[in-house]
Amino acid sequence: MKAEVELDLIQDRKKKVKAFMKEATMKYQEKMIGFSSKLEWLESEETRLLRLMQSGRFADGHNANGFSTPDADSDDEEDVFVTPVQRGRSGRYEDSDDEDEDSEEDDYVSEDEDEDVTDTRKPLVSKNGAASIVPREVAVRQHRAAATIAPPSGFTGPAPPGFEQPARAPSGDAPPGFEMRSPPGFSRSRPANGAQEDRGVAQLRHNDLRNLIANKRSAAAPPSDGGSEEAAVKSNAPELPRRLQTPAPKQGDLREHLTRMRMGSPGPSKTEAPNGRALENGRPRFDNLFPAPTSAVEQPPAPPPRPRGARDWDAGKSEFRAELPPPPPPLPPPQRAERSSRQEAPVYQPPRRDWGAGAERGDSPDQGWERREMREMVIGRSDSEYMAPDPADAGLVEFDEFPGLTIGKTDRPEWDGDAAKMEESFPALGAGPAAAPKGAWGKGDTAAKLQKLAVQAAPKPAALKVDPVALEQTAGLRLPSDQTTDVEKRQQMRSKKDFFFEDVYKPKGGRPETVNVVQGLELHKGLLNAQEQACVVSAIESWVEAGRAGLLRGRTFSAPRKSMKGKGRVTIQFGCCYNYAIDREGRQPGIIAEEVVEPMPPMLQALVHRLVRWRVLPRAMAPDSAIINIYDQEDCIPPHIDHLDFSRPFCTISLLSEQSIMFGAKLIPLGPGEFGGNHCKIPLPVGSVLVLKGNGADVAQHCVPPVTARRMSITLRKMDVRHAERVKREVDRIARNPRATSRWADDEVQDSPRRYGADDYGDDEDRPRQRRVVWNAAS
Ligand SMILES: O=C(O)CCC(=O)C(=O)O
Ligand SMILES: [Fe+2]
Structure with missing residues (x-):
């Protein structure tokens, strides 16, 4: 009182x-x-x-x-x-x-x-x-x-x-x-x-x-x-x-x-x-x-x-x-x-x-200032906002093959301390995305053009070659005891695609406009059931352990240097090395082809297959890389926009604990692990997948404020065509000398994990070269 x-x-x-x-x-x-x-x-x-x-x-x-x-x-x-x-x-x-x-x-x-x-x-x-x-x-x-x-x-x-x-x-x-x-x-x-x-x-x-x-x-x-x-x-x-x-x-x-x-x-x-x-x-x-x-x-x-x-x-x-x-x-x-x-x-x-x-x-x-202070919203909290899949989608799943996916046979994705077995569970990358027409891109090409090229270059859908249930079981994504059919699982998914949060966005050299900055986001609940989540979490734990033991190549594993609130998080990268911030060699943020990391493990490839099969992601954008973020309590990821070296859409899967992700045209770091500015928060339930495209990917920044409990996320993205090609060339080269870690140090052997800065994920470092805006569209 x-x-x-x-x-x-x-x-x-x-x-x-x-x-x-x-x-x-x-x-x-x-x-x-x-x-x-x-x-x-x-x-x-x-x-x-x-x-x-x-x-x-x-x-x-x-x-x-x-x-x-x-x-x-x-x-x-x-x-x-x-x-x-x-x-x-x-x-x-x-x-x-x-x-x-x-x-x-x-x-x-x-x-x-x-x-x-x-x-x-x-x-x-x-x-x-x-x-x-x-x-x-x-x-x-x-x-x-x-x-x-x-x-x-x-x-x-x-x-x-x-x-x-x-x-x-x-x-x-x-x-x-x-x-x-x-x-x-x-x-x-x-x-x-x-x-x-x-x-x-x-x-x-x-x-x-x-x-x-x-x-x-x-x-x-x-x-x-x-x-x-x-x-x-x-x-x-x-x-x-x-x-x-x-x-x-x-x-x-x-x-x-x-x-x-x-x-x-x-x-x-x-x-x-x-x-x-x-x-x-x-x-x-x-x-x-x-x-x-x-x-x-x-x-x-x-x-x-x-x-x-x-x-x-x-x-x-x-x-x-x-x-x-x-x-x-x-x-x-x-x-x-x-x-x-x-x-x-x-x-x-x-x-x-x-x-x-x-x-x-x-x-x-x-x-x-008042306006700014007042603009905070939580959207997508109510279950009623999530829709059952369109019957056309739910019942008629096409089991197409798609590029970039070769799922190896792995009975035990978990690592039990045996380095040789670990090696087995990381088969070489598959054929990779089909090459885009030679000379098809050049300076000044927009990401949209590159994306279009990638779609054109993707092979036509082929007949189903694999049984999805067997595929997932083999990859360790699905337990043999799980008898639910693939179609049934797909039907249980609930989706929301009409996120709406208006904010003022000022394009470079343009006038500020009010746009729906979360246009294009989609949240699908129920991508993974509880058993599947457990499988994936245990696999991730094993990869972390392997990473800490120095068994993963190059910058596959990285841990924050500091131990404080807002310090960042542990990350594991597969498929390509993403440079969060200008590194010690002076390289800009983005994909670094010559830093080869471990290829996508079978479990993640099976996950990608499911995302495409269930039409969460288009076939042409099937991810060929992953970043796994492991947040301990109070860890966070600061405001950023995912780099345009990765195609849109891409997605992030949530595990272990439900936490919210923040979106806003301009998120402002206020202190260690504190982020402000006009924003909306979207709670991400465990087992869900958030798809980012449109303004949600290119106009709004996003961040995960310090988490209240341990959380894992798997961000799956497809490299743009240029980088995919370069990475593949490097992977092929490395295949001839599997111990080499870089073009300039073929014989260098990594005996301990390098501490690269997932915690260096700066405010603006991940900014794409150009933001693509959808003006005033609700979805
Ligand atoms: O952990 C998340 O859900 C977000 C991760 C993310 O934004 C990223 O890896 O770029
Ligand atoms: Fe991100």
């Missing part, structure tokens, strides 16, 4: 702050334009007067308060003042090479960048005696101006090359609420001369505005520290080399930031600004908006105040990453459930770069 009251209070406060921010923004937008030119003019007059005083030419006709009417004869007419507005609008543009950045996300000008403006005012030097006749405000300005040329304390020599700073406008407070939105290392410049530049003053971005206001407030108000010269000097000290600066983001800050992001935010609060300035400088605090907390719920300690003049959040992204603290130990599940955002009282909102992807055109940052 107490918590509910607290929640109401917090939500009420949140509403008030938002309303205030909105109102303040609009007000500022309207008023600041007028104020700005007025103040600029006042400043120019003020400066001119000060100069006059310094040069002893203070003449009648000027008021003692520093105002004068514009004087056509003034010596200072050549002084040109660049207004903050002008400065702001001539911003630089850091082009983003991240193809998925929403252009709106580029609309940031960081506080630092804003500060880095050229002030053409000549330095003013305080003159003995002058201060006594100028008002206090003017004196302060003199101090500040003087500070722009004063060396910082302890730094007497000239600034090192590259660090000389032009005189800078004094930095002041951002308007309430705004200062919370500049998270460390995520600032962006905005485009110069872009179309958006013409929107006019009414659409000033709030960073421009913030800068403008900050400068004006500082200039207009006495310094918060009482105006001592020393403080003024400090606040305007030239920028020091980074190592001498007060470090902006501290490890603790980041950890706190991330923690709070995970908790969600109840809304901004001025007392909790990341840089502590709202508390520090005695500006109006709008306390009337915030009733004092009524409960004893503990507020987190306010971060230590930051010294004036320290640059905020100017550490680069990479630097910041390097500073990541070790993650806190994972909390036991019940405790996690109890942690509520109310108790944590999160202080500021997640990085602004996040709000773009979920936002719609015209959204304010807040609206965009």
